[in-house]
Amino acid sequence: MPAQPDLRSSEPQRGGLSATQQALDAQTALLPYALAVFTVSLPAYVWAGSHAPNAVWMSATFAIFAAAWAAFYGAVNWLKKPEAATDLKMRGRVQIFCALIWALAVGQIAFFADGAGAAREPLLLTAVAAAVVVIFFASPWLPSLLIVGPAAAAGPLIALFAQPETRELASLSWGAIALSMALALIFNRVLRRQFEMAAERETLIADRAGMVEAARRLAQSKSDLVATLSHEIRNGLTGVAHVLAAAAGRNGRGAPSREQLSAALDAANDLISVLNTTLDSETAEAGRLSVEARPFDAVNLLRDLVLLNRPNATAKGLELALHVSDDLASAKTGAALADAHRARQILANLIGNAVKFTVRGRVEARIEQTLSGRIAIEIADTGPGLAAEEMERAFEPFLRVERTSAGTSGAGLGLSLSRQLARLMGGDLTAHSAVGVGSCFRLELPYDPEATAEREVVQAEVSTTPDPADRKALRVLIAEDDGLNAAMLRAVLEQLGHHVVHAVDGRRAFELAKAIEFDLIMIDGRMPNMDGPQTIAAIRALTGHGGQPPIIAVIGGDAEEAMDCTAAGADAVLRKPVSVGAVARAVADAISAGRSEPENRVVA
Template sequence: MADTHTNSRIVVPERSSPDWDRAVGLMGLEAQVQLLPYALGFFGICLPVVLIVAGHATNAAWFATSLVLYAFNWAIFYAVLRWRKANPPTLENSRLHTGVHVAAGLLWAMALLQTSLFAQAAGPVAETLLVLCAGGAVGVIFFSSPNLPSLLIVGPAVGVGPILALQAHPMAATTGVFVLCALALAMALALILNAHLRSHFALAIEREGLLIEREGALETTRRLAKSKSDILATLSHEIRNGLAGIAHVLAGAMGGSTRSQPSRDQLQAALSAARDLVGVLDATLDSEVAESGRLTVQKVPVDATSMARDIALLHRGSATSKGIELAVEIDPALAGLSGAPVGDTVRVRQVLSNLVGNAVKYTQRGRIEIRVFRPDHDHLRVEVADTGPGLSPEELTLAFQPFERVERTGGGVAGAGIGLTLSRRLAELMGGRLGAESTPGLGSRFWLDLIWDATATLQVEPHEAVSPAPTSLRILVAEDDPLNAAMLRTMLEQMGHKVLAVTDGRRGLDHLRMGQLDLIMADGRMPGMDGPDMIRTLRAQPGTQASLPVIAVTGGDAEEVQAMLDAGADVALRKPITVSALARALADADQVRSSRNPRRDVA
């Protein structure tokens, strides 16, 4: 594994980026540092030989000054090593470190130049000393070879002194030619070694990238495994308890376990438990999608003021039943102000509904306020303040952890412990932020900050009146899932319609011949004949039956919706089905039945 220093890995850039060569250079610098102990050994072996020869020189006393310069160079080298430990090389400071290495190499070039000048006046051992200086130059070239800039600059510079001194010495001109050739050969071999090392450095960087990718994949796998384990533990607890309560109440309604009929309060409790289960599942799925990075949000102008009022209206019934006052305060300064907050309308409503819902759930008495104002020029804040039990700093941190619940305040309250985590993630995806302050015994403040765009304009669309469907329609429901079929039948009959249910498309077409119908609702996926085949067969039949309006009931998959519309469906209704969405789909289908308007896709 290649490191730029002892405790951290190299940064792995893209192969085609300019930083790639810098990363290779960093590894060359590190290789030079790793060669320093060997360089010390090399010069340690050479020094006694130089001293023995210099002892026979006529200027031996002057020659001793070279030793002082060598000692100074080694002191500089150790200072450079200490500096590198305190300032490890990175892609950003690679030029500085390269410059330091080059400067350190040039110190040795100057030392050899000085030694060569003294060797010229060494008398009978001058030629021998100059050859030893040339050998020292070869050593410097070798130890500079891992880093290309050092090699190209220090290599030629370190050979100047010995070559010039040999060429100038009257008895060593021929030796100077041989030394020049030897230094040139050493330089060529050092360049070959550098190319070989650079290829190894590139392979090491690529290996490092693969290791990082593998560690990232392992970390993702560990995180997903923990997330799946947390989801399983949470859902098994919440769903088991919730379904057990619902099953008990329904068993009572069927008269299977008790003699008395279930009370309205019992049925209301079962309905609330069922809605809580749906909420837990929705939050869990959204959390998983957000965690995997597949959740996308829009950034459009948001009418946060109207949204705050709507959410307050939605939760006021639950608050009133507990004796809690729920109020909305809108900053008057927002009226007539240019601009608007931006975010995803659906997700903003989801976050605010979660904050207000939590305040209603955990507050036992007092007051809840929804405040809308601008804390600064760049944001709009929607704040939810309550007089609930409050949280300590440690409990507040825990509340934002996925699948974690505060035992002191969460006992007996349904939930999966991911609402605040998901809300914060959604806020970040929209470019906003979710914050909180809380004091035990006094209450809590949670707020959502949205980015304020001074150029944004809210598109206030006129309310489109929905044409009510006739008081009673004869509807054929083709749905193979018994629970979905029962749910659809219940909602339709509560709206006053007559329902005929079948389990596949072929049975539905058979029933068309048995009586007059006004509307068909067909599931996209059924055994035998699925939704698209049923609709195509219907449209191909002669007579008025071919023009019957068809509502395609789908799971929301885009390809499934498009297949149903291409087959001839007039309206698409996505699951899970709500009463309001069903009413709108029936109204649109009735308009199609009367005027054959173009198809539309209902959310």
């Protein structure tokens, strides 16, 4: 049997049939008709063969014909089975085999006709007609046509050209078969074009269905986003509004108590956390969230977070422990390769969740190096635990496990965002849990044992402000076009003991910097007239002291905005929303670095 062609199609397979599969389907649809044609032609062949002198050989020919018919019938039945539709290579072999059966049957008819005496020419012409029929039924699929067509025509043509008295008839037969092949090739080309158009149509339909599904998911995501934010914002702002109303004396009662103020502050911080997580999640969902992998000390980062969360754990009567493997504790080199800010975000969420949902017992943070050369950080707790289906739900955006999260705030985005961030950094976030026992979340990140950790770009948030005795009052220029943001930043700076001058846009800030010597300048990254990078560059171009004061860029969190500001000459980058601790660190870093140190810092 001839070598089989490779049936792997390079055409698109999304949502529809390839041209190859459609050609095989068309040929399969014709096989029963081929069976019928050969069955109807059998009486004419028997009549012509009855005039042959060798009755024994004619009987053998009929037996061979019947065997070919039976094999062909069995193959047609196999092609009707479901498994035949999935394996194109096997299906192509079977269909070529079916066609070759009839090509060989035509050959044996020609061989029988060559010795049929007076019936030789009618039988050979019958064989030529049978070859033309085989060529027609093989035409939908090009490999079958190219293999089977010549094989079917070979027997009758050889027999006709073998005898001098039939060579003229052989030439006519050769022309008829050549014309049949040409027409079959044209027919095949038309069919292939139709198959390609059908495949493209199926692909377009599949693409449209995918776009519709993506639009549906996006609409559902937006609906979940609005519902979540509406709930969280309404609850948080309602609590804050009640406390502010009490402070303003509008409810006829006295000033709010420290507990009420603390509850309002917690509600406001929870609201900020929900908004930040939601924005990050939507950015990640849109594929616009970027991470910057650099070596950082994961052990110190985890130790800082444990110290930061220990007061909350102690207040609930929980033990919060840290375990560092011996190899990491004794290593003089080695660093995790990831975005330190995003790694902190993931671990802060995991430790915060463990403390939040654990009622009694302990929370343990463990860090070790894996056998595969990565670094693994596990946060285990003795909380309520989750069943397998609840754990899957916990990692879905905007979905919360009601059994464990009732009465707690949150958007249901922390774990899904954390997993997205981990995978963006080349790691992964997995978990296992048991109901009534506890949960363990495992973060794996790339690790280089030879790398040296860079100075951390994000530090733990502090809850207290520096002692006024240790502070030096600075003359600070802030450039901010948003009145509320400017008031917040001014209040924080004045709380730190500094003197503030406010410019409403970049151009005004530049004019003030030319006229007055400031100790520090804080510039918003996005402003009218002159934006942050333009203003920073213009101030740096000033001669004398005017171009030398430290500059802090205050941005909304966009990585491209941060790079533009640092490239223009900012000494530090402060992300909104600002807090007292973050501003204090940014001011201290900018003053200490000045213009002598090329490395810029980013403070959350």
